[in-house]
Structures are given as C-alpha cells and as structure tokens.
Amino acid sequence: MPSTSMHLKILLPFMIFTEKQNVLRIVAESRDGAFGLLPHRLDCAASLVAGIFVYETEAEGEVCIAVDEGVLVKTGTEVLVSVRNAIGGTNLGALRATVDQQFLTLNEQEKTVRSALAKMEVDFTRRFTALHRE
Numbered sequence: 001m002p003s004t005s006m007h008l009k010i011l012l013p014f015m016i017f018t019e020k021q022n023v024l025r026i027v028a029e030s031r032d033g034a035f036g037l038l039p040h041r042l043d044c045a046a047s048l049v050a051g052i053f054v055y056e057t058e059a060e061g062e063v064c065i066a067v068d069e070g071v072l073v074k075t076g077t078e079v080l081v082s083v084r085n086a087i088g089g090t091n092l093g094a095l096r097a098t099v100d101q102q103f104l105t106l107n108e109q110e111k112t113v114r115s116a117l118a119k120m121e122v123d124f125t126r127r128f129t130a131l132h133r134e
Contacts, residue, residue, distance in 0.1 A: 003039045003077045008055055010065070011082045018065075018088070020057060026079060027054040028072055039077055046072045048083065050099050052092065063088070066095040 005024060010017040026037040029051035037044075053067045070083030085102075089095050 006037070006039050006074075006077045006079050008079045009081070010053075010067075010086060011080065012086060013084065017083075017086045020055065020060075022057050022059070023079070024056045024058065026056075028067075028081075029053070037074055037079065041074065043075050044072075045074075048072055048081070052095055052099065053081070053086075064092050064095055065089075066098045 005022040006026070008018070008020045008023045008026065010019075024039075027034055028037070028046065029035075029049050030046045031049055034051075035046070048067060048070045050068050051066075053065045054062060055065075056062045066087045066089070067081070068084040068086070070081060073080045087095065087098050087102075089098075
C-alpha cells in the first residue's frame with residue numbers, strides 16, 4: 001500500500017532548519033515556476049529559487065517558510081531540501097517581503113562581488129602574461 005505522507009528535512013549550511021514527519025504535501029518554487037509534491041509522486045530533483053516554500057501536516061496545517069536558493073531531492077517518501085538560508089513565520093506577506101529584501105538583495109551583492117573578482121582575475125592574468133614575456 002502506498003504511503004500517504006512524507007518525511008521532510010530542510011538543511012542549512014550550518015544546521016538542520018526543520019525536520020517533519022507525516023507531511024501531506026509540499027509546494028516549492030523553481031526557475032520554471034511553482035510545483036507540488038505528494039507522497040506518491042515519482043522521485044525527482046529540482047533547483048529551488050528564493051521564494052516561499054510550503055508544507056502541510058495534519059497537526060500543524062499549512063506552514064510557510066521563506067527560503068533562499070537551493071536544491072530539493074525526493075526519493076520515495078523522503079524529501080531533502082538544502083538551502084542557503086530559511087526563515088519561518090506565519091504572515092505570508094512578511095515572508096514574501098523577507099525574500100524580496102534579504103535573499104534577492106544578497107544575490108545582487110554576490111553578482112557585484114563576482115564581477116569585481118572576474119575583473120581582478122583578468123587583470124592578474126594580463127600582468128602575469130606580460131611578466132612571463134619579459
């Protein structure tokens with residue numbers, strides 16, 4: 001008989017954010033849009049974007065969590081989610097604002113830093129090549 005619930009574990013780089021048994025359904029966001037998971041769904045892996053992650057249990061009802069980029073892997077009834085950062089809360093509007101302010105802003109800062117590093121690498125390579133020719 002197929003299982004009617006899943007085991008969910010959300011991991012951060014430095015800790016386990018949450019671990020829940022008897023999860024009835026999950027909704028997550030990928031680059032292609034939101035998707036849902038039910039216990040009988042085939043195994044899958046997905047790249048997650050910063051957004052709202054939703055899971056439902058009979059005891060807690062629907063729970064919303066703001067998550068940063070990461071990966072979701074479903075194998076059987078086990079669902080493992082690994083994200084950079086996560087923030088729990090009950091107010092969906094506040095969680096969406098958190099995603100917009102903290103996670104997406106951080107991504108813009110990372111792009112700026114990566115751009116600066118790329119310029120430094122190009123400059124280093126150019127100077128090293130010039131030094132090697134002398």
